[in-house]
Amino acid sequence: MSTLGPLIASGRDADIFGYGDGLVLRRSRQGRSMAAEAKVMEYVRSHGYPVPAVDHLSDDGTDLIMQRIDGPSIVEAIRRKPWTLWANGALLGELHRRLHQIPGPEWIAAVPGNDGTSLLHLDLHPLNVILGPSGPMVIDWTNAARGDGAIDVALAWVLMTAAEIPGSRVKAKVLGRARGFLVGAFLAGFELAPVRAVLGEVVERKCSDPNMSEAEQRRMREMAQREGRSGL
16 A cells, blocks of 8 residues: 655645655545546546546545656646647647547436537646646546537636636746637637537536636626627
């Protein structure tokens, strides 16, 4: 049994700790089970999608031990090399397209009121892509569901445009200044009509998330009103 190591990273819901050689441990601060997340990760990995390998799950399901990926997030990569901004935005778009080619399994929850059949991440933004030694890896599969890929794209657009950036002030400052260019690069490869069509419902669903601040909710609704009726 490996010993729990130091805290490596923290998100809105979970913490990541070092865990022996080449592994990390992911644990929700609310004590929820990681079983569903582990199952989704193994499923997408079986389809050739870039996701850390699951090592094992604790008996009670609260600790997910998985492959450690050393490297910067897309946000950190842009901070270090600003000239890679467009390439990294395009990479994020490609990761969305690849994911939405994977069929959503019947055992995963569907987005309410939507009959799409693609697998969705529902939090696939620049902080959840790690640029590891062997290429990009997508992390944090807590919200995965089945539905129309346009929902995933719309949510990423909303988060990149209006959400606060968790973590250091440096990260927030860098992505804050680069948001417009990053969003443009991300959206360049998509047909935007279907994305705009679901923008309003995506924002309202995200605004019900207790992790979102009132300021974030306000900016998201303003963005949906603005972008829903204008061209890009």
